[in-house]
Amino acid sequence: MIEIEGLAKDFTLHHQGGAVIPVMAGARLSVEAGECVALTGASGAGKSTLMRMVYGNYLARAGRIGVCGVDVAQASPRDILALRRDRLGYVSQFLRVVPRVPTLEVVAEPLLAVGEDRDAALARARDLLSRLNLPEALWGLSPTTFSGGEQQRVNIARGFAHPYPAVLLDEPTASLDPANRDVVLTLIEEAKARGAAILGIFHDAEARARVCDHEVDVGAFTPRTAA
Numbered sequence: 368m369i370e371i372e373g374l375a376k377d378f379t380l381h382h383q384g385g386a387v388i389p390v391m392a393g394a395r396l397s398v399e400a401g402e403c404v405a406l407t408g409a410s411g412a413g414k415s416t417l418m419r420m421v422y423g424n425y426l427a428r429a430g431r432i433g434v435c436g437v438d439v440a441q442a443s444p445r446d447i448l449a450l451r452r453d454r455l456g457y458v459s460q461f462l463r464v465v466p467r468v469p470t471l472e473v474v475a476e477p478l479l480a481v482g483e484d485r486d487a488a489l490a491r492a493r494d495l496l497s498r499l500n501l502p503e504a505l506w507g508l509s510p511t512t513f514s515g516g517e518q519q520r521v522n523i524a525r526g527f528a529h530p531y532p533a534v535l536l537d538e539p540t541a542s543l544d545p546a547n548r549d550v551v552l553t554l555i556e557e558a559k560a561r562g563a564a565i566l567g568i569f570h571d572a573e574a575r576a577r578v579c580d581h582e583v584d585v586g587a588f589t590p591r592t593a594a
């Protein structure tokens with residue numbers, strides 16, 4: 368489902384004399400269907416950089432990033448957008464909200480994008496928002512003014528609306544109370560049970576112990592020259 372081999376990344380600092388900083392080399396990992404793999408390693412080890420390469424936001428210098436039959440390292444922007452629509456979900460810590468779009472639509476949108484029936488998409492959105500304890504009074508409002516934790520729950524509902532075969536999670540329980548954290552971990556378990564391959568960053572060790580099958584220490588891929 369997710370197969371990474373020989374992945375390398377340099378950052379070129381164009382505003383600092385073009386200095387080239389090698390941050391990753393020889394990265395490899397695989398996530399099978401129904402598995403959740405946690406990226407670990409010290410701050411600055413490259414966890415977020417690796418996730419951004421898998422999602423196609425950062426270009427790799429070398430290597431292969433196979434996601435559901437697409438090599439993201441080589442794919443065209445159009446193929447990456449199609450992959451994100453149908454097969455690869457991403458729950459970041461922060462919601463990027465389109466102004467004036469009501470919460471229910473924000474959550475249903477990924478389902479509508481793959482051609483799901485509108486009533487079914489809205490029903491799924493309502494179900495997720497109520498499981499995540501977002502008050503019904505907020506569903507018709509844009510999430511722009513919501514609290515950090517409310518926005519994170521809208522983002523999680525949106526990320527779990529469509530049953531993507533591959534999912535990236537960036538600290539999905541970061542600003543949640545224990546009850547909502549438990550709901551999110553249950554959503555992750557349900558996604559695994561339906562065969563999703565999940566790659567995530569979890570600073571919450573208990574969450575990692577509950578849902579993750581393996582850990583990959585990204586520090587092992589830090590080039591010596593950058594250490």
Ligand SMILES: Nc1ncnc2c1ncn2[C@@H]1O[C@H](COP(=O)(O)OP(=O)(O)OP(=O)(O)O)[C@@H](O)[C@H]1O
Pocket residue numbers: 378388390408409410411412413414415416417
């Ligand atoms: N856009 C960028 N330009 C230059 N260097 C970058 C950029 N993004 C990340 N880096 C560098 O790449 C390295 C890895 O950063 P990254 O954010 O991936 O680490 P991380 O493991 O996610 O850290 P944290 O746990 O603190 O979030 C760091 O040395 C960082 O300074």
